[in-house]
Amino acid sequence: MTFQITVQPSGHQFDCEAGETVLGAALRAGIGLPYGCKNGACGSCKGKIVAGSVEHKAHQQRALSEDEAGAGFSLFCCATTTADLVIEAREVAGSSDYPIRKMPARVAKLDKVAPDVIVMSLQLPANEALAYRAGQYIEFMLKDGKRRSYSMANAPSTLDAPLQVHIRYMAGGTFTEHVFNTMKERDILRFEGPLGTFFLREDSVKPIVLLASGTGFAPVKALVEHLLHLKSKRPVTLYWGGRRPLDLYMNELCEQWAAIVPNFRYVPVVSHALPEDHWSGRTGFVHAAVMHDLPDLSGYQVYACGAPVVVDSARRDYVQKCKLPADEFFADAFTTEADLAQP
Structure with missing residues (x-):
């Protein structure tokens, strides 16, 4: 059977087959719902069920709590339906511009x-x-x-x-x-x-905070290169965190950007340096370094990549404590098979 799904507030509609996830059907139809891992671990595809009901496949409670599910929220990457649906989701312009x-x-x-x-x-x-x-x-x-x-x-x-x-x-x-x-x-x-729907929102002129932990630097590096290609004048601050200095495996490249790119600042942060590392830079948790430097994020965009605990902590604290608008936080949580195996 085929069911019709309507997205609010855009009014876009698409068909969903029995057993197909809402996200899978949306991607097949070229509808730009936000998403990340597609495995029920990161929470990027979370939206609200306005009319109808869904059943969820296995997912992590961190991504969708019982309270959120009770309030009508859903993880569309794990949600299937047996009837027509009306959902509420913020669509991502440009996410379906390039064919998969x-x-x-x-x-x-x-x-x-x-x-x-x-x-x-x-x-x-x-x-x-x-x-x-x-x-x-x-x-x-x-x-x-x-x-x-x-x-x-x-x-x-x-x-x-x-x-x-x-x-x-x-x-x-x-x-x-x-x-x-x-x-x-x-x-x-x-x-x-x-x-994925993690990419630069080019229609904004707000200053940018790039937050990376570990190999979360990879997509951040691509973002910086894209900003350089655009000759963007938006102020950019990159915070890159690791347990030890070796985790900042392209530190010299970031220092080069900071030296030659106008309006670009680089802040490396190490949380568990050992005496033999001779680390003299910032210490502690990388998302906390942003809060120390920028206690008011109300006028910023934040792009965060890395371990789920870093992304989740940043999302929560920046919105609740630093006045960041929730819709100006963009994230890609790097979930592993070990993450997916958690309850």
Whole structure:
């Protein structure tokens, strides 16, 4: 059976098949609902059911609490329906401008930039290009049918060079064990993309805070390169956090940006430096450093990427304590298989 879903306030409508998720049907129809992980872990696709009802597949309570579900909210990436629906969601303009494609790519280079981080460069087929927005991600399609998501780390304007992704080693991880231990240059991978609604809102002139933890720097790097390509004059402050200085694996690049780019400021933050690190910079949690420097975020946009705990803490504290408008917080929480396995 086919059911009709109406989105408020836009009035856009699309069909949803029995057993299909609301988000899946929206993407198929080219409707720009916000989303991130597509696995019920990040909460980016959260919206409200105005009329009708849904059933949810397995998801994390952190992404949709019982109180939120009781108030009519839903995770559209996990929600299925057996009747027509009216939903309330903020659509993302431009998210469906580029077609989602399945493509092969050859591993051009594996560059180990930190003990647990590899920059993988991918060469696309001759005369092929992937159209995407800086900040979006691709999903590698593994042989067992599983998928792994990684953000593009370079802006679309740099695609005369290979496509890059930043991969952090996860002990026991099916894909990362392969990347770090057995993958070789010239191996062939298949991926699908572009995906996600994390990208620069170019219709704003507000100053920007970029918040990254660990390899959450990858899409942030793409955003900075895109801003440079646009010759944007918007003030930008990048806060990049890691446990130890080695986690800031492209620190010199960020320092170069700060030295040559007008209106660009870089604040590295380390939370668990050891004496042998000789770290003399900012310490503590990276999202708290933003609050210390910018207690009033009412006139800003924030783009946050990295571990779910960092993204969730930033979203909560910036809105509740720093007056950031909730609709000016854009995020991409990097969920792992371990995150998805939590209740």
